[in-house]
Each structure stands twice: as C-alpha cells, then as structure tokens.
Amino acid sequence: MKLDTVIIGGGLAGLTAGISLQKAGKKTAIISAGQNALHFFSGSFESMQEAPERAIDLFEEAGIRLHYREGARLMPMGTFRPAVLSLEDVSIFPEGQLPRRALVINFTGYHDFFSSFIAEGLEKAGASCRIRFIRIDEMEHLRLSPSEMRSVHIARVMDKVWEKVVQEVRILLKDEDTVILPQVFGLKDASVPGKIRANIPAKVVFVGTLPPSVPGVRTQQLLRRRYELLGGTYLMGDEVLSATLDGDRVTGLTTRNLQGHPITADHFILATGGYFSKGLESNPEHVWEPLFGLDVEALEDRNDWYERDFAKDQPYLRFGVKTDPELRALKDGKPLRNLYVAGSILGATREDMGIGGGLALRSALAVAETIAKD
Amino acid sequence: MTLQEYTTSAHNFEECMKCTVCTAYCPVVQVNPLYPGPKQAGPDGERLRLKDPYFFNQALKYCLNCKRCEVACPSGVHVADIIQSARIRYDHSAPKLRDRILASTDFMGKLARPFAPIVNGVTSLGVTKTVLDATLAIDRHRTFPKYSATSFEGWLKRHHRSQAAFPEQVAYFHGCYVNYNYPQLGKDLVKVMNALGIGVQLLEKEKCCGIAMIVNGMSKEATKHAKHNISTIEKAVAKGLKVVTTSSTCTFTMRDEYPSLLGVDNSAVRDSIQLATRLIFEKLEAGAKLEFRPDFHLKVAYHTPCHMEKLGWGVFSERLLKMIPGVEFTLLDSACCGISGTYGFKKENYEASQAIGAPLFDQIRAVNPDVVACDCETCKWQIEMSTGYTVKHPISILAEALA
Numbered sequence: 121m122k123l124d125t126v127i128i129g130g131g132l133a134g135l136t137a138g139i140s141l142q143k144a145g146k147k148t149a150i151i152s153a154g155q156n157a158l159h160f161f162s163g164s165f166e167s168m169q170e171a172p173e174r175a176i177d178l179f180e181e182a183g184i185r186l187h188y189r190e191g192a193r194l195m196p197m198g199t200f201r202p203a204v205l206s207l208e209d210v211s212i213f214p215e216g217q218l219p220r221r222a223l224v225i226n227f228t229g230y231h232d233f234f235s236s237f238i239a240e241g242l243e244k245a246g247a248s249c250r251i252r253f254i255r256i257d258e259m260e261h262l263r264l265s266p267s268e269m270r271s272v273h274i275a276r277v278m279d280k281v282w283e284k285v286v287q288e289v290r291i292l293l294k295d296e297d298t299v300i301l302p303q304v305f306g307l308k309d310a311s312v313p314g315k316i317r318a319n320i321p322a323k324v325v326f327v328g329t330l331p332p333s334v335p336g337v338r339t340q341q342l343l344r345r346r347y348e349l350l351g352g353t354y355l356m357g358d359e360v361l362s363a364t365l366d367g368d369r370v371t372g373l374t375t376r377n378l379q380g381h382p383i384t385a386d387h388f389i390l391a392t393g394g395y396f397s398k399g400l401e402s403n404p405e406h407v408w409e410p411l412f413g414l415d416v417e418a419l420e421d422r423n424d425w426y427e428r429d430f431a432k433d434q435p436y437l438r439f440g441v442k443t444d445p446e447l448r449a450l451k452d453g454k455p456l457r458n459l460y461v462a463g464s465i466l467g468a469t470r471e472d473m474g475i476g477g478g479l480a481l482r483s484a485l486a487v488a489e490t491i492a493k494d
Numbered sequence: 495m496t497l498q499e500y501t502t503s504a505h506n507f508e509e510c511m512k513c514t515v516c517t518a519y520c521p522v523v524q525v526n527p528l529y530p531g532p533k534q535a536g537p538d539g540e541r542l543r544l545k546d547p548y549f550f551n552q553a554l555k556y557c558l559n560c561k562r563c564e565v566a567c568p569s570g571v572h573v574a575d576i577i578q579s580a581r582i583r584y585d586h587s588a589p590k591l592r593d594r595i596l597a598s599t600d601f602m603g604k605l606a607r608p609f610a611p612i613v614n615g616v617t618s619l620g621v622t623k624t625v626l627d628a629t630l631a632i633d634r635h636r637t638f639p640k641y642s643a644t645s646f647e648g649w650l651k652r653h654h655r656s657q658a659a660f661p662e663q664v665a666y667f668h669g670c671y672v673n674y675n676y677p678q679l680g681k682d683l684v685k686v687m688n689a690l691g692i693g694v695q696l697l698e699k700e701k702c703c704g705i706a707m708i709v710n711g712m713s714k715e716a717t718k719h720a721k722h723n724i725s726t727i728e729k730a731v732a733k734g735l736k737v738v739t740t741s742s743t744c745t746f747t748m749r750d751e752y753p754s755l756l757g758v759d760n761s762a763v764r765d766s767i768q769l770a771t772r773l774i775f776e777k778l779e780a781g782a783k784l785e786f787r788p789d790f791h792l793k794v795a796y797h798t799p800c801h802m803e804k805l806g807w808g809v810f811s812e813r814l815l816k817m818i819p820g821v822e823f824t825l826l827d828s829a830c831c832g833i834s835g836t837y838g839f840k841k842e843n844y845e846a847s848q849a850i851g852a853p854l855f856d857q858i859r860a861v862n863p864d865v866v867a868c869d870c871e872t873c874k875w876q877i878e879m880s881t882g883y884t885v886k887h888p889i890s891i892l893a894e895a896l897a
C-alpha cells in the first residue's frame with residue numbers, strides 16, 4: 121500500500137497529525153496497536169498557550185468543543201492542577217474562586233469515584249462538604265456484576281436518564297454553591313453535561329473517575345470518525361513489526377496483520393506514546409525506542425530514574441526520543457530525513473512544546489505543517 | 495532470556511494491566527448484565543481458574559467471540575482467546591441438539607440441498623418458526639438462509655476446463671455459505687478473477703472451517719475439520735497455488751483460531767490463505783487493470799465485520815469499492831451487527847443480538863445507501879433482516895461493475 125504519510129500510533133498526537141494532513145490533501149494511514157491514552161484523558165491540557173485556536177478549530181470540526189480558560193481544575197484525588205485548554209465538560213476555577221460549600225455526589229455501589237478524597241481535598245482548600253449517594257433504578261442492573269460497574273457503562277445509561285440525576289441532586293441540594301459529580305456523562309451525546317449544568321442551580325463540576333475516561337472515549341471516537349470522513353485509513357489493532365531504511369530515509373513498514381504487504385510512504389510520523397503504549401521500553405539497565413532504535417535522552421544511572429516520593433514528578437517520565445529542530449528523529453546522532461516524532465514519546469526533551477496532551481497537540485500540528493509544506 | 499519471556503504466558507495473559515479499555519468496546523456487556531465482561535471473563539477470571547477450575551463461570555457462553563476486546567487492548571492480550579479457551583477446557587457439558595444443528599453447517603447443507611425448494615418453503619413458514627422456537631429454542635424472529643438447488647462445487651466442476659485454461663491459477667476455499675446457500679458469490683469471484691487472467695479451482699476437498707463448532711462446545715469435531723482443511727490446503731500450496739477466500743470469518747478461523755484455540759499447526763500455509771479482496775488489490779496495485787462499465791452508479795455503505803476488524807484487512811475491501819467509478823462510498827462506524835454466526839439464532843440471545851446491532855442499523859438507515867457492502871454471510875442475514883437493506887459482498891459489487 122502506497123501512501124503520502126504513514127502515522128504510527130492512533131492516539132491524540134496521531135489523530136491530530138492525521139486530520140491535519142488529510143485536510144492538506146495528503147493520503148495517510150494511521151497504524152494503531154490497540155486503543156490509546158485518550159482513554160485516560162482528564163479532559164484538560166496544561167500547556168497549549170501558543171495559538172490554541174489551531175486545536176480549538178480542529179476539535180470543533182470533529183464535533184468536540186474546547187474552551188480556553190486559565191485556572192485550576194479539580195482532580196480525582198481532591199487536588200487542584202492548572203489547566204489552560206479544556207473540554208466543555210471540565211469546569212475551571214479562576215484564581216481565588218474555589219468552592220465554599222460543596223455537595224459531592226456518587227452513585228451507590230460505584231467504586232471508581234473517590235468522593236471522600238475529593239471532599240477531603242476541598243476541605244483542605246477551605247470548603248465545607250457533604251457527600252451523598254444516589255440510586256437510579258435504570259442503572260441498578262449494573263450492580264449484578266460489580267466488577268463491571270464502570271464509567272462507560274454508567275455513561276451509556278446516563279445518556280438516556282440524566283434528568284433523573286438532576287432531580288435527585290435538586291432534592292439533596294441545600295445551600296451549596298458547587299455540586300461535584302463523577303465524569304460519567306456525555307459518552308455518545310456530548311450535550312448531556314451542558315444540560316445537567318443548565319438544570320442545577322449551583323456550579324456543577326464533573327470530576328474524573330478511574331479509567332476509561334468517558335470524555336476521553338468520546339474524544340477518541342469523534343476524532344477517529346472525523347479522520348475517516350476526511351478519507352484517512354485507520355488500521356486499528358495492528359502493530360508495526362519492522363521498518364526498512366535506505367540510508368537516512370525510512371522506506372517502508374511491515375505490520376502484524378499485513379505481513380507480506382509492505383506499507384510505503386514519503387513521510388512517517390512516530391507517535392507511539394510513552395511506556396504504557398510501548399513507544400518507549402525499559403529494562404533494569406536501559407530505556408530504548410523499540411521500532412527504529414532511535415536516540416533516547418535518559419539518565420545513565422538507574423538510581424536517578426525515580427523520586428522516592430511517589431507523588432512527585434518522576435524523572436523517568438522526562439526521558440524521550442531525541443529530535444532535531446524540525447522534530448525529525450535522531451539515530452546515532454543524525455536525523456532520519458523523513459521520520460518525524462510527535463506526542464508523549466518526546467518526554468520532556470522538547471520543553472518548548474509543552475507537556476502531556478498539550479505536547480501531543482503542538483508537536484503533531486508542527487510536524488503536520490512541516491510535512492504538508494514538503 | 496529477557497524478563498518478558500519469563501512472564502508472558504498463553505494468550506499474553508500476564509500482559510493485562512487492568513486498564514479496562516476492553517470493557518468499553520465489548521458489545522455484549524452493554525446489553526446483557528449477566529455477562530461478566532471481557533476483563534472479568536478473560537484475564538481476571540483466568541487467574542482464578544488457574545487455581546481451581548471451580549471458578550469457571552457458565553456465563554462465558556455469552557461471549558460473542560467478536561474479538562473487539564483484542565482489537566482494543568493496548569497491551570496485546572488475547573482476551574477473547576482466553577475466554578474461548580476456558581470454555582473449551584472447562585465446560586464439559588454436552589452441546590444441546592439445537593447447538594449441534596446450528597453448528598453443523600456443511601452437514602445441514604448436504605441434507606437440505608437436494609430438497610432446496612421444499613426446505614426453503616418450510617423454513618419460511620410461520621408455523622415452522624413457531625415449532626423451532628418452542629422445541630429447539632431457535633428464535634422465531636429469525637429468517638433462515640435459503641438453500642440453493644445446485645451447489646457451487648457442482649457448478650465449478652462443470653466449468654473446470656475453461657478455468658484450467660487461464661495461465662495463473664488460485665484455489666478457492668468457498669465455505670458452506672457459498673456452496674449451499676449462495677453460489678452466486680462464488681460465480682462473481684470467478685468472473686472477477688477471470689477478468690484478471692486468473693483461473694479458479696476447487697481445493698481437493700474442503701470441510702466447514704468449524705468456527706460454529708468451536709463456539710458451540712464441539713471443539714473435537716472442529717479440530718478434525720481443522721486438520722483436514724490444513725492438509726488439503728497444504729496440498730494446494732505444494733502445487734504452488736494461493737488459496738483465496740471470500741468469507742472473512744472462515745479466513746480468520748483458518749489463519750488464527752486453528753493454532754490459538756485448537757492447537758492445529760497451520761504455520762506452513764497460514765500466509766497462503768488470503769481473502770480474494772487482498773489478492774485483487776495487490777494485483778491492481780502491481781499494475782493489473784480491470785475494465786469498468788461507464789454507466790455504473792451505486793451508493794455503497796461498507797460494514798466491517800468483527801472478524802475482518804481483527805484480521806485488519808477491511809482496508810482492501812474499502813479500497814476496491816472506492817476504486818470503482820460511479821461508487822459513492824461511506825465507511826460505517828466500527829460496530830458489531832449482533833448476529834455473530836449462530837449466536838443470534840438462539841432464543842436466549844435474540845434480544846441482546848438486536849440491541850447490539852441497533853446503532854449500526856440506525857446508521858445504515860441514516861446513510862440510506864443503495865446497498866450495504868460486507869464480507870461476512872451472517873452479518874448479511876442480520877442486516878438484511880433488521881434493516882430491509884440489501885447486503886452484497888464487495889466481490890459481487892466488483893463483478894457487477896465490470897464491463
């Protein structure tokens with residue numbers, strides 16, 4: 121199969137690059153070894169200060185509304201983290217405007233939402249909290265198999281009966297200024313979180329649950345649909361086994377499903393993610409990039425890889441593939457001319473591009489722009 | 495040896511990191527609360543079953559074997575293989591008469607073919623459906639596939655000489671459906687192959703691929719079929735033939751289910767078993783030409799069957815359809831139609847089956863195509879019954895579009 125650009129990795133970076141290139145009239149394919157880190161997406165980007173409208177427009181065309189608002193968001197463990205760009209679902213607290221009285225709501229029997237941690241965190245920040253559990257008849261069947269009482273299953277029910285949650289909350293609500301709900305709304309119908317907000321007379325904040333992330337799954341599905349509508353080929357559940365190189369150029373790939381059928385292209389984008397997605401691999405001695413054997417920036421001594429305090433930023437998460445200023449991958453100190461790198465496989469090697477989801481967006485947009493001009 | 499080699503066991507079971515992504519993509523868990531879901535039925539349950547088979551749960555029979563959990567898994571765990579292997583290993587209950595009948599597709603085909611008009615008449619009667627529903631628990635809402643009075647094998651044997659005249663040859667594993675129910679698809683394949691200068695011959699003797707037996711508690715019978723088919727295919731491959739297929743599920747079963755579920759070694763021929771759509775695409779990419787009718791117009795919506803999704807070859811059907819001048823193409827969202835072979839025919843699964851397929855049926859109605867294209871025979875029955883839209887194999891659409 122002959123394409124203009126082949127993207128390895130179907131997560132946020134891969135899809136962003138794919139959509140941008142299809143819009144620029146290129147023929148592309150995305151190879152995705154299973155689902156991706158969007159299933160753990162919090163719904164916010166911490167770094168996308170520079171020209172956020174590029175991401176806002178791209179998402180808008182896929183049916184996903186983002187809003188740019190600098191402030192803090194409430195995390196699943198009751199802490200606050202900064203955010204600049206967020207999905208509509210996510211409520212941002214501008215500086216100095218934290219909740220004073222909060223009602224924290226959970227569903228009876230749902231173990232993936234930590235209401236007491238959240239209440240504790242809010243109390244530390246000076247708020248008073250009440251935790252209440254609600255029961256909705258239409259989701260009681262989920263309790264037949266408690267291990268399957270998961271965010272997405274609840275969300276499927278909630279797309280239909282969200283009004284019942286509104287009723288229950290309105291009964292429970294006293295003088296609270298803020299209502300905290302688990303982020304289990306709007307899996308298929310993205311308008312549900314907005315409708316809930318409109319019908320509850322307090323600030324409604326949806327807080328993340330254990331995975332899968334409901335807004336993350338929705339984002340993945342809408343971005344993929346947009347990519348395919350633009351004519352992109354999304355090879356889901358396939359995996360690149362090997363690559364062929366001619367000097368400093370990548371010429372083709374072999375995948376597990378398409379063995380015997382080489383995939384060739386003018387440009388390649390490596391967006392295979394971090395350790396979770398196996399974009400980077402490690403053993404007790406090394407960290408390496410498994411597909412091309414690219415140069416990886418990592419600390420030599422394993423004792424330096426970790427911070428003993430689990431909650432601190434971990435140095436190993438900063439390791440990543442080395443690139444030239446154009447984001448072309450370095451191998452043995454020299455750039456591969458047509459292999460570009462995007463997303464979390466970069467670690468913190470490109471701090472100019474931000475971190476996390478913001479890094480994925482910015483690097484993918486930058487790479488797509490370079491390739492489209494070529 | 496690396497650390498991984500010490501810790502990776504059958505079906506990559508220990509690679510599971512409990513991320514729960516599979517549960518988000520399981521079609522059954524969305525509609526049947528009795529099914530524990532892929533993570534619980536698969537790797538989580540396996541940890542317990544390895545300690546004591548007592549923990550085997552009969553609810554594993556609700557697994558469709560659609561493999562969507564495996565396609566979604568970011569860690570390469572063969573979730574559905576773990577579930578189906580557990581059913582093979584631990585479920586010793588004898589299959590019901592109904593399940594034996596549903597699973598024996600080539601036996602039933604042989605029985606029914608000589609009496610095709612009578613059988614087709616009888617199985618479409620309301621009273622027959624009511625009786626089958628009451629006695630065998632085959633759901634009364636189902637439409638039974640029609641049997642053809644002449645088999646595809648009989649037809650191709652009569653054309654043996656003209657086919658042998660082509661310079662290039664392939665062997666065709668047609669499967670039960672083409673042979674007994676819908677020989678036209680086989681004829682369409684022959685037409686397209688011939689247009690590319692390729693003659694089509696039968697394998698020495700093929701048997702049902704056995705997928706329906708695997709999922710209906712008849713793995714011993716399935717293993718016999720698997721061994722027979724692989725040795726037949728080995729003979730064809732030894733003669734230098736590629737073996738082409740039209741059914742995505744037969745293809746997937748022979749390539750992947752034989753070794754992973756039945757322990758039948760197919761390594762010598764696995765790469766030679768290919769869907770015809772892939773072979774045709776590769777021929778065209780290498781410069782072969784097909785002449786198309788100038789007046790052809792068709793609005794096509796393509797549905798990727800679950801096993802095609804797992805094979806990762808839907809892209810070939812998609813590209814071939816898009817290449818036909820006059821085709822207006824829509825790719826339907828990746829979703830299970832709910833039938834999963836014999837699963838949806840069972841009375842206890844009927845409602846779940848229709849609920850699983852509902853989003854796909856809605857999308858088809860919204861797109862409102864002239865035809866739905868799909869490479870799977872049971873998806874075809876399900877979509878035709880549930881939406882009223884005609885479903886055609888991409889090869890049949892190609893054949894119709896040829897000049």
